[in-house]
Amino acid sequence: MVTMKDVAERAGVTKQTVSNVITGRVHVSPATAARVRAAIDELGYTPNLVARSLATGSTRTVGLIVPTVTGSFYSELTEEVEDVLAVHGYHLLLGTTRLDGERAKQHLTGLTSRLVDALLVAGDVGLTEHLPVLADARFPVVLCAWEGEAPDTLPVVTIDYERAGFLAGRHLRELGHERVAVLGHPAHAPRIAGFRRAFAKDGITVPDRAVHFAPEPTPAGGIAAANAAFAADPDLTALFTTEDLLALGALEAARAAGRSVPDDLSVVGHDDTMEARQLSRPALTTVSLPKREMARQAIEVLMRAVTTSEAPTNALQLLRPTLIVRASTGPAAPAGRGQ
Amino acid sequence: MVTMKDVAERAGVTKQTVSNVITGRVHVSPATAARVRAAIDELGYTPNLVARSLATGSTRTVGLIVPTVTGSFYSELTEEVEDVLAVHGYHLLLGTTRLDGERAKQHLTGLTSRLVDALLVAGDVGLTEHLPVLADARFPVVLCAWEGEAPDTLPVVTIDYERAGFLAGRHLRELGHERVAVLGHPAHAPRIAGFRRAFAKDGITVPDRAVHFAPEPTPAGGIAAANAAFAADPDLTALFTTEDLLALGALEAARAAGRSVPDDLSVVGHDDTMEARQLSRPALTTVSLPKREMARQAIEVLMRAVTTSEAPTNALQLLRPTLIVRASTGPAAPAGRGQ
DNA sequence: CTGAAAGCGCTTACAG
């Protein structure tokens, strides 16, 4: 394996000079620089990045922890992170938790040892309890896509999930809906709270029995939850699902139950995924989250901390969601149908 | 920052002894081992992995290059790779190409410098031309999910794509279809060739004008391509799409054109994605690929090469696809409809 | 079972 010393000998200089022409930190006379470059080419030399990392204390790698890379939300976030990193010349070390606390912990401890210059943790499920592991991490950490309670010691760039739910609820209220149900996941409590707030403003409470947790975050899970909701309240006129895939299942369940959307039933989703945009019939009204923007800002906070080697401020940055009205929502039917 | 030397001083031993208790390579007396461990805890010492990597020559990281992490095929592959890696105690460095040759090249060259112990390249689009960059890589490389021509210098673990297309075609032939069209992408030439072979066996040629390339690999792209196919041959009775998402679009286009599936039109997809399983109406007949198995085998070949430090044999391993018959295919209609 | 030495391949002040 050819090293800097080999190049130096070949070019008739010392290895420091070779280092200088490679890093460009110190000016080298054009003549010797050319000799060095020639030697590099002839020998097919490539620098050993591990050695460089040890000397500089930087691996030019950042770690990203996400729940999964399946499903458009986190995969788009991952690609956005990768893009921003590439601009800065950084590599991406990826770990997925699969919503499993043990896996999350393993990743957290595994990265504690200077393998990465910084760490971005996206998604809080199963992670919150293991965050203390990071207490004496010697690199900056930022949290994003954080829906639960975030520790106030760390900077977090996330979305105003409560508002996302509120937007969905307000839209339904404006259409006159009163009897509604929520299909979701326990981890989405803030969205659900926001949704409820929109109704509470008008003195309408969305009772706990109107909140149905789906067995899995898939269309099949949505079908099951929707059927449960129909059974619990045959007179409901609208559904808010905390994930688009659940909404697609709900649409299917409505069809099977003979409920026409949006005439008999309005459905609003959450995330504005590709599935919502291209596969739902009717086209799904949903809440769109600025995920790419969030990824970009989170990683920028991280990169700033890395390049300035100052700890980032532990600010909480909240990005605003947007409601996208399509064809799955309409005015509340004049009366219940009690089918 | 606390180092091994600090721990050694605290425990009253030399740093080599500390190293010995950490690596476990050399037996250390229980008494001193306990002292060392205590010192580690008190000081909150964690080993510097970069220094270890430089000394051992291994980073315990493998690189994975995929076209994208959006869409279920490569994201499931990525998670499978991650799982196998975790078993071996390895980290995952991820790079996506987005089907862009330039990005691919950057990743390839970026990893050339001992940052990774091994490299898995999944998906050939835009990559083949840049593979020579890897010529003097000092770590094992394996190719997978390789549909185009693979260089015979590297081991490849892939799927028999030609057979995948053949299975789709044979199924349609067994149902009596003769006038068919293909919706796909130029990079899927092998699947298309296999599909054609199934018809050629019975003396039926699928002409070039029956092959329609979709503008994009999405349902919208599928709609466009399906409409082109209907226009080119109003009498066709079946469609093979080289990706499930195109099939979903085709189903939509058929509905819009008043063609009932599978009575008037049969549709067979490719990949058996979540969308095909849960979102298609009627349920999509498709070809299932053993992607997780492929990922597992590819990474095992890599890990074997890494642990034995023998170059892997440049074998070509072909995994077999399976046809999943659901509800979108049926017997060919007795006569064309010429609508 | 423990210690002294050398080395992994770079970079970073610091002299000249």
Added chain:
DNA sequence: CTGAAAGCGCTTACAG
């Protein structure tokens, strides 16, 4: 502008 030295924090034979 170039060279000699020290150091990044480990591991790996090799003595004792």
